[in-house]
Amino acid sequence: MRAESWILLILCFFLARGLEGGTAQPAKPNVLFLIADDLNCALHCYGHPQVRSPNIDRLANRGLRFERAYCQFPLCSPSRTSFLTGRRPNATRILSNPGGARLATDYKATPHFREFIPDTVTLPQLFRKHGYVSVRVGKLYHYGVPGQIGTSGLDDAASWDYVVNPAGRDKAEENRIFSLIPGSFGGTLSWMAADGTDFEQTDGLVATAAVSLLEEYRGRPFFLAVGNFRPHTPYVAPRKYFDMYAPDSIPLPALSPDDRQRIPAPAYQSAKKEQETMSDRLRREAIQAYWASISFMDAQMGRVLEALERLGLAEKTIVVMTSDHGYHLYDHGLWQKQSLFENSARVPLIIALPGMRAGGRTTGSLAEMVDLYPTLADLCGLPYPEYLDGKSLKPVLEDPSRSVKDAAFTQVRRAGFHGFTVRTARWRYTLWDDGRQGQQLYDMQDDPAETKNLATDPRFAGTVSELKQRLRDYAKNTP
Numbered sequence: 001m002r003a004e005s006w007i008l009l010i011l012c013f014f015l016a017r018g019l020e021g022g023t024a025q026p027a028k029p030n031v032l033f034l035i036a037d038d039l040n041c042a043l044h045c046y047g048h049p050q051v052r053s054p055n056i057d058r059l060a061n062r063g064l065r066f067e068r069a070y071c072q073f074p075l076c077s078p079s080r081t082s083f084l085t086g087r088r089p090n091a092t093r094i095l096s097n098p099g100g101a102r103l104a105t106d107y108k109a110t111p112h113f114r115e116f117i118p119d120t121v122t123l124p125q126l127f128r129k130h131g132y133v134s135v136r137v138g139k140l141y142h143y144g145v146p147g148q149i150g151t152s153g154l155d156d157a158a159s160w161d162y163v164v165n166p167a168g169r170d171k172a173e174e175n176r177i178f179s180l181i182p183g184s185f186g187g188t189l190s191w192m193a194a195d196g197t198d199f200e201q202t203d204g205l206v207a208t209a210a211v212s213l214l215e216e217y218r219g220r221p222f223f224l225a226v227g228n229f230r231p232h233t234p235y236v237a238p239r240k241y242f243d244m245y246a247p248d249s250i251p252l253p254a255l256s257p258d259d260r261q262r263i264p265a266p267a268y269q270s271a272k273k274e275q276e277t278m279s280d281r282l283r284r285e286a287i288q289a290y291w292a293s294i295s296f297m298d299a300q301m302g303r304v305l306e307a308l309e310r311l312g313l314a315e316k317t318i319v320v321m322t323s324d325h326g327y328h329l330y331d332h333g334l335w336q337k338q339s340l341f342e343n344s345a346r347v348p349l350i351i352a353l354p355g356m357r358a359g360g361r362t363t364g365s366l367a368e369m370v371d372l373y374p375t376l377a378d379l380c381g382l383p384y385p386e387y388l389d390g391k392s393l394k395p396v397l398e399d400p401s402r403s404v405k406d407a408a409f410t411q412v413r414r415a416g417f418h419g420f421t422v423r424t425a426r427w428r429y430t431l432w433d434d435g436r437q438g439q440q441l442y443d444m445q446d447d448p449a450e451t452k453n454l455a456t457d458p459r460f461a462g463t464v465s466e467l468k469q470r471l472r473d474y475a476k477n478t479p
C-alpha cells in the first residue's frame with residue numbers, strides 16, 4: 001500500500017472515532033419557552049372555577065405545575081430583564097419600564113440592562129453560545145404594548161440568531177378599542193371583542209410563526225422563545241372568547257377593611273384614578289375581557305404545542321410556560337400590576353420534560369423566576385455563570401416534594417422609596433420604605449386572600465423580626 005493510502009486509512013480511523021465520540025455525547029434537548037404577558041394564575045389547571053385554559057391544562061397534565069412561583073418585580077421590563085439575565089433587579093438595576101415610570105417619578109428610567117451589565121450572558125445567549133439556534137417570536141424582552149407591537153421593542157440583539165415581530169389586526173384597529181381613557185390602550189383598562197379569526201390577531205400570528213419555526217429547526221437543537229402579547233391590555237380577542245363568559249356570572253372580589261381604607265398606603269399606590277370610579281357592571285366587563293384574552297392566548301399556545309407533538313419534537317423538548325408577573329382583577333380593589341400582594345407577585349409556571357416521572361403533578365416548593373436560567377442550563381448540561389442569582393429547580397422536577405429555597409422575593413419602586421416582600425411557605429411579609437411607610441404580614445395558610453394584616457400583632461413579633469431582617473439583607477445594594 002502506498003504511503004498516501006496509509007495516511008487516508010489512518011485519517012478515516014480517527015474520523016470514525018471522532019464521530020463515535022460525537023454520538024456518545026448527551027443529546028441536547030430543545031427548549032420551547034412559552035410566555036404570556038400579564039397573565040396571573042386564573043387558569044383552570046390552577047383551580048380557577050370559570051376560566052377555560054384547555055391547552056395549558058394539557059401541558060400541566062404532562063409537566064410539573066408550580067403552585068408557588070414568584071416574579072422578582074411585578075412589571076414588564078424589570079421582571080423580563082431579571083429572569084432573562086438570571087440576575088435580581090438590584091443587580092440589573094432595571095427597576096422601571098423605559099419612559100413609563102409613573103410610580104417612580106424621581107427615578108431615571110433606564111433604557112437597557114447592557115448599560116449597567118454590558119458583558120452579561122443572557123439565558124438565550126448561553127444556548128446560542130453552546131450550539132443552539134436561539135430564536136424569538138414576539139415579546140420576550142420589554143415591549144410597550146400595544147405601542148411597540150410589530151417592532152423589536154427593547155430587545156437584546158446578542159440573545160438571538162433570528163427574531164420575528166408579528167403585528168395583527170388588533171394593532172391596526174386600535175381606534176375601535178374601548179378604553180377607560182379614550183385613545184390610551186396600554187396603561188389602563190381597555191378591551192374589544194374583535195371581528196375576524198384567531199389567525200388575524202397578533203398572538204395568532206405569533207403561533208403561526210412559531211409553528212413554522214418548529215418545522216424549520218426540527219433537525220437541530222433550538223431555544224425557541226414564544227412571547228404572547230395577551231392577556232396584556234388592550235384585552236383584544238375574537239368575539240367567541242368573550243361569549244364564553246357572561247358578565248353576570250362573574251363574581252367580584254370582597255374587599256377587606258384595610259382594602260377599603262387603603263392601609264398601608266404604599267400597598268395600594270398602583271391604583272389608577274380612572275379605575276377608581278368604575279361601576280360593578282364595567283368591572284365585570286373588564287374581567288370578562290381579561291378572561292377572554294386568556295382563553296384566546298391559551299388556544300394560540302395550544303397550536304404551538306400541537307405542532308411540537310405532530311413533529312415528534314415533544315420527546316426531545318423541554319417546555320416552559322409562564323408569565324412575567326401576576327395581575328389584579330379588582331382583588332384588594334386593585335387592577336393590573338405593581339403591587340406586592342400575592343396576585344401581583346405570583347406567576348403560573350409549568351415545566352414539562354420529555355418522559356417526566358413527575359408529569360401531571362403539582363409542587364408547593366417555592367420557585368422564583370430568576371431560577372429559570374440555571375434550571376434550563378442545568379437540564380441541558382450547559383455550564384452557566386457563577387454570578388447567577390437563582391437556583392436550579394432540577395431537584396424539584398425530579399422529586400416535587402423537594403425544595404431548593406425557603407423564600408421568594410419581590411420588589412417594587414415607589415416615588416422616593418422601595419417596597420420589598422418575601423413569601424415563605426406560610427407567610428407573606430412586606431416592608432415599605434424599611435418600615436417607615438408601613439409593613440404587612442399575612443398568614444397565607446389561614447388567610448390566602450390577605451385580609452388581615454398581622455404585622456403589629458404581638459403574637460407574631462418573632463416572625464416579623466426574622467422576616468424583616470431577611471428583607472433588609474435582600475434590599476442591600478438597592479440602586
Ligand SMILES: [Ca+2]
Pocket residue numbers: 037038075076232324325
Ligand atoms: Ca407584563
